[in-house]
Amino acid sequence: MNKIEAVILDWAGTVVDYGSVAPTSIFVEAFKQAFNFDISLSEARIPMGMGKWDHIKTLGLLPQVDARWRARFGQSMTDNTVDQIYKTFMPLQIAKVVEHAEPIAGVLETLEWLTSQNIKIGSCSGYPRAVMEALVPVAADFGYKPDSYVASDDLAPGSRPGPWMALQNVIELGVKDVANCIKFDDSAPGITEGLTAGMWSVGIAVTGNAIGLTEQEWQALTLDQQAELISQAYSTLYQAGAHYVVDSLADATLVVQEIMARRARGERP
Structure with a gap:
């Protein structure tokens, strides 16, 4: 079945906490x-x-x-x-x-679209379980309720850059083929996590750690300053092995559609 079944999302800098502050x-x-x-x-x-x-x-x-x-x-x-x-x-x-649990602007709309395509929402984080248990319910109050989440200390082998958290989401979501998953992350270890799990991996440039500015700090920059930082962030994430890079998860719909088309043709990551 060559169709995208799930996305596996990082938390800080990808879904919540603009700039991973x-x-x-x-x-x-x-x-x-x-x-x-x-x-x-x-x-x-x-x-x-x-x-x-x-x-x-x-x-x-x-x-x-x-x-x-x-x-x-x-x-x-x-x-x-x-x-x-x-x-x-x-x-x-x-x-x-x-304090940073509110989803980044536009992200919930992307997640609604993914759900409308019958794509499940998994998630994992560098945060340990104790932190996630504080973060998850507050994010839910803001409207972000992934179908599964895995913390960095949940699994005996460890966390990123290994594939284990992403693969635990595969198990919990009942995904039939890892090639039917897309991993979104704003860090190089998170990109490696997706790649070693056999997934399509998409980097998040502007809202995440690769640039590391709050939304207010980002908006205060000139267009030339923004362009330079975007170029550097895209380069960093592509060098980490990302198949695609986008500014924000809010901008990810077209990339998901392209990967969906590639899977329909039988292509794998």
Whole structure:
């Protein structure tokens, strides 16, 4: 059956939280509170899309962060260090995420169209289960109610860039063929997740981590500034392996239609 059965959607930067602001600002705050150690927002964004414990560990492995950490503490970050930062991160993130639970403009209309095409809505996130349990009901109050969702710590093998969360959605939604799924994500690990799961993978450029600006910050830029950032974001997501890239999930209908046509011809990702 060569038809699109489901889309698997990331959360922050793809469906909610324009600019993927909630997680990045909290990484900065968690390092500061736990160890009085400064990281920048741009550094915090580098591993975006990974599970949050892995994200913190990867931040510590960044050469510039590791050098500053060793200069300050005499050794590199250990797993115990990561645990301490993660414990600080979790309550901060739970409190922050509900402030960014409203869907990005135009996204609900796209989801309504997908539902009208008998396409199921799956979802997964770099957020752990405790954060998702705070986010999901608030997003539902705004009208976003996916058919399934999977958190980064739900599965024993781990999370992104592995395929496991996307494939758990396949199981929960009863999808017959992974080639009948489209994964939407604003981060390179999320694109890899879709590719390794055997799905069509579409990058989200403007509303997500690739640009990392709030809607107000984005609108304040000149057209030339926006064009430069769009070019960079598209390049980053295509280099990650995305089959297609769009500005926002709100703009995704034509891409979905093109993939539907390719599946009808028997093409696979």
